[in-house]
Amino acid sequence: MLSVENQQSLQLNVKSLSPFGTLIEATEPQSDLKQLPIAQLRQLVWNYSLIVLRGFALFEREELSRYCQRWGELLTWNFGTVLDLVVHQNPENYLFTNGNVPFHWDGAFAKAVPSFLFFQCLKAPGRGSGGESLFCNTTRVLQNASPKQREVWQKIAITYSTQKVAHYGGKIMEALVSKHPITGVPTLRFAEPLNEDSVNLNPLFLEVSGLPPQQNNDKFLHELIASLYLPEHCFAHEWQEGDFLIADNHALLHGRHPFHSDSDRYLQRVHIL
Numbered sequence: 405m406l407s408v409e410n411q412q413s414l415q416l417n418v419k420s421l422s423p424f425g426t427l428i429e430a431t432e433p434q435s436d437l438k439q440l441p442i443a444q445l446r447q448l449v450w451n452y453s454l455i456v457l458r459g460f461a462l463f464e465r466e467e468l469s470r471y472c473q474r475w476g477e478l479l480t481w482n483f484g485t486v487l488d489l490v491v492h493q494n495p496e497n498y499l500f501t502n503g504n505v506p507f508h509w510d511g512a513f514a515k516a517v518p519s520f521l522f523f524q525c526l527k528a529p530g531r532g533s534g535g536e537s538l539f540c541n542t543t544r545v546l547q548n549a550s551p552k553q554r555e556v557w558q559k560i561a562i563t564y565s566t567q568k569v570a571h572y573g574g575k576i577m578e579a580l581v582s583k584h585p586i587t588g589v590p591t592l593r594f595a596e597p598l599n600e601d602s603v604n605l606n607p608l609f610l611e612v613s614g615l616p617p618q619q620n621n622d623k624f625l626h627e628l629i630a631s632l633y634l635p636e637h638c639f640a641h642e643w644q645e646g647d648f649l650i651a652d653n654h655a656l657l658h659g660r661h662p663f664h665s666d667s668d669r670y671l672q673r674v675h676i677l
């Protein structure tokens with residue numbers, strides 16, 4: 405499945421995650437991630453939508469950025485290429501609280517949508533304190549939708565608007581059903597508004613167009629969102645310190661479970677175009 409550049413020094417265990425994704429674990433702790441061939445890792449992400457790499461040494465910030473550049477061009481934000489996902493003292497956006505993060509794809513308001521989300525986990529919340537990252541496999545959502553739903557969804561476009569308070573914002577319109585630029589499979593592009601459990605900071609507003617006249621806007625959104633969260637469509641990643649996770653941003657939507665306020669959680673994330 406994965407050939408390693410220096411077989412002697414690196415042994416890997418590979419296992420499937422449920423309901424999708426693959427975990428690649430180095431048996432020797434603090435192994436060097438740079439030994440794994442990027443072309444093969446990239447292919448694994450396209451095949452399985454998400455890979456978790458465990459047992460590898462974390463990167464320093466600059467080193468992380470340099471390593472990710474080997475995957476492809478990076479998206480540069482006002483903070484640079486590496487986003488620190490930590491709780492802020494006085495957050496202006498829900499991302500930087502310990503609250504939930506509704507489903508979305510990254511780069512909606514950027515100049516280009518990243519292909520890969522690359523995370524490393526510097527501090528993980530304690531067991532049972534929440535903070536799992538959630539990933540929704542939108543190809544499966546479409547496969548399991550009824551023919552009627554697919555027909556309706558195909559014609560829908562949604563206008564999203566949010567104030568630029570953090571690093572993103574503006575107003576965009578996106579078709580709900582899209583096609584993966586590499587694999588060609590049908591995917592969904594959708595961002596969920598904040599819900600009653602969210603910290604109400606810097607909300608996202610949605611305007612749906614293309615619904616048949618007899619269909620109710622709220623009912624459509626409710627049905628779609630319920631389907632995203634079905635267990636057969638969702639993988640919840642419980643972080644362990646030292647984890648790397650690489651997700652296909654075209655095939656998946658992602659979000660986060662809330663976590664205890666006294667719980668440490670520190671991820672770094674890079675966008676690879």
Ligand SMILES: [Fe+2]
Nearest residue numbers: 508509510658
């Ligand atoms: Fe995100």
